[in-house]
Amino acid sequence: MISSFILAFIVGGLICVIGQLLFDVANLTPGHTLSILVVAGAVLDGLGLYEPLIDFAGAGATVPITSFGNSLTHGALREAEEHGIIGVITGMFEVTSSGISAAILFGFIASLIFRSKGRP
Amino acid sequence: MIAYLIRPSDILDKSERAGHGQQAQVRLRNRASPGEQQGLEPGPHSWTKNGGGVLKKMLGAAGIVLILSGCGQGKAEIRVTGEPDADDEQRAERVLDGEERISSAVAVFVKEDLLVGVDVKPLSRFKKAKIEEKLKKKMEEEFPERTVTLSGDQKIYWETEKLEKLRDDKKKLHDQVETIKSLSKEET
Amino acid sequence: MDQKTYSQLEQKMSPKVPLAGNLIRAFLTGGLICAIGQGIMYFYMYFFDFTEKTAGNPTVATLIFIVMLLTGFGKYKKIAQFGGAGSAVPVTGFGNAMISSAIEHRTEGYVLGVGGNMFKLAGSVIVFGVFAAFVVALIKTILVKFGVVGW
Numbered sequence: 144m145i146s147s148f149i150l151a152f153i154v155g156g157l158i159c160v161i162g163q164l165l166f167d168v169a170n171l172t173p174g175h176t177l178s179i180l181v182v183a184g185a186v187l188d189g190l191g192l193y194e195p196l197i198d199f200a201g202a203g204a205t206v207p208i209t210s211f212g213n214s215l216t217h218g219a220l221r222e223a224e225e226h227g228i229i230g231v232i233t234g235m236f237e238v239t240s241s242g243i244s245a246a247i248l249f250g251f252i253a254s255l256i257f258r259s260k261g262r263p
Numbered sequence: 264m265i266a267y268l269i270r271p272s273d274i275l276d277k278s279e280r281a282g283h284g285q286q287a288q289v290r291l292r293n294r295a296s297p298g299e300q301q302g303l304e305p306g307p308h309s310w311t312k313n314g315g316g317v318l319k320k321m322l323g324a325a326g327i328v329l330i331l332s333g334c335g336q337g338k339a340e341i342r343v344t345g346e347p348d349a350d351d352e353q354r355a356e357r358v359l360d361g362e363e364r365i366s367s368a369v370a371v372f373v374k375e376d377l378l379v380g381v382d383v384k385p386l387s388r389f390k391k392a393k394i395e396e397k398l399k400k401k402m403e404e405e406f407p408e409r410t411v412t413l414s415g416d417q418k419i420y421w422e423t424e425k426l427e428k429l430r431d432d433k434k435k436l437h438d439q440v441e442t443i444k445s446l447s448k449e450e451t
Numbered sequence: 452m453d454q455k456t457y458s459q460l461e462q463k464m465s466p467k468v469p470l471a472g473n474l475i476r477a478f479l480t481g482g483l484i485c486a487i488g489q490g491i492m493y494f495y496m497y498f499f500d501f502t503e504k505t506a507g508n509p510t511v512a513t514l515i516f517i518v519m520l521l522t523g524f525g526k527y528k529k530i531a532q533f534g535g536a537g538s539a540v541p542v543t544g545f546g547n548a549m550i551s552s553a554i555e556h557r558t559e560g561y562v563l564g565v566g567g568n569m570f571k572l573a574g575s576v577i578v579f580g581v582f583a584a585f586v587v588a589l590i591k592t593i594l595v596k597f598g599v600v601g602w
Contacts, residue, residue, distance in 0.1 A: 144493070146385040147385065147489055147493075148486050148489050148490070150385060150388075151482075151485045151486050151488065151489040152482035152483070152485060152486040152489075153482065154485070155481050155484065155485025155486070155488075155541065156478035156479065156481045156482030156485070156537070157478070158540060159477045159478060159482070159534075159536050159540045159541070160477055160478050160481070160536075161540075162477065162481075162536035162537075162539060162540035163473050163474050163477035163535050163536035163537070164474070165536070166535060166536050167469075167470050167473055167474075168470070173539050173544075173548075173572065174572055174575045176536070176539070176540075177539065177540070177544070177545065177575070177576045178575050178576055178579040178580075180540060181576050181579055181580040181583065182579055182580070182583040184580075185580065185583035185584050185586075185587045186587055188587065189587035189588070189590065189591050195389045195390065195391070196389070197503075197507070198388045198389060198391040198392065198415075198503075199388045199389040200485075201489050201492060201503065202485050202488030202489035202507075202510060203485045203488075203489070205492075205507040205510065205511065206484060206485045206488040206510070206511065206514065206541045206542055206543075207481070207485070207540050207541050207542070208540055208542060208544070208545055208576065210507070210511075211542075211545075211576065211580045212580050212583055212584065214507075215580050215581055215583075215584035216584040216587050216588060218584075219584050219585065219587075219588035220587075220588050220591060220592075220602075223588050223591070223592040224602055227592065227596070228589075228593075230592070231585065231589050234588065235581070235584070235585050235588075238584065240580075241507075241508035241509075241511050241512050242512075242515065242542045242545060242546070243573075243577060245511060245512040245515040245516070246515050246542075246545060246546045246549040246550070247549065247569070249515050249516055249518075249519040249550060250519070250546075250550040250552075250553040250565075250569050251553060251569075252519065253519045253522065253523050253550045253554050254553040254554050254556075254557045254561070254565045257522075257523035257524075257554050258554070259554050259557065259558070416502045416503045416504065417496060417503055418496045418500075418501065418502040418503060418506075419502060421497070442500075446500060447502070449502060449504065449505050
């Protein structure tokens, strides 16, 4: 069990290092960096590599933003597997990511209870 | 990554550093801190002097733990519970013993069901899905008359482990097996 | 070594100094957030009926809830200053971007302020995530149809 924590730490940390390299070396904005990582997650899932990474690293693979791309693609692929090409299109309307809904929900709740502390 | 740990001070000898040190300092200041790049307030950026040492120590410690936990165990520990027939135990052990990438397994025989929870070794988890598939096929060949449910999921393994305590309570055992079977079918 | 070669060498070397520090801090911060996520995941697996596959969703939601509190009390800013990408790449960074803009634009009203500005940074992530998922699924389905790859 301790090894799962260590693997999550190392894999999650390395994904963040890739993000930092995109910030510092490629001089990308956070928006660009996060978009690239999400697309990378989607492509990795298409190649069938992201699920094994989740098996390997647990939260180290589900917590970084790349898992958005993975869960969206996974939903679309599952539908496509059942219904073919039409499934890709209908699948796109069914895919969700708990991260997005949670961020919307908690963001709205936060705006109800917290006040901006005079930040520009 | 190790290459980035080399600082100019390691490469230039002292006399050169004395002459141009200030220039280098200015350069450092001009680099945007991570905070600034995210549109946040610029923070004081004092990257720790012994940062490299901390990282090396951490990686070293992590490596040692990984080796200890991953490769330290020898053969897989196999337990059989539920209501196995006469030679079921040996047959299950023979099949599961051949797999070196699992550290332990619990096989539960209940009526026509065979429920197997396996604990895959940490460094083999990348191939967990393939290991599950292979073992399931082998078990189905060995026990064609039973419905085999096999999973390398930690939760399923914990739950099958708990079934060992339910040996005497037949009804509860059957209910639990059904619950675990439906758990293992759930998707994200 | 004359002035020219020195400045060349300096050019080559000096950006790496803050880079090394940034990378280490990103690694430590990101790793720590993921390790905390692993702990939350084990909590859901141990006390509730979640498997490794299904525990990811409540884990992410819980992390974003924690981020809501940290953002509301102004603490996440400090983590972001230290961790750089280590705090931006995990979903906590995505949550922070949405939550902080929701709090900031509250004065402009709930519909135009909160609702409209929440997706300023996060919007691009959602757009490209959904579009990439569509393209990848389409390509894979076509490849499977022609028998190039299996599911």
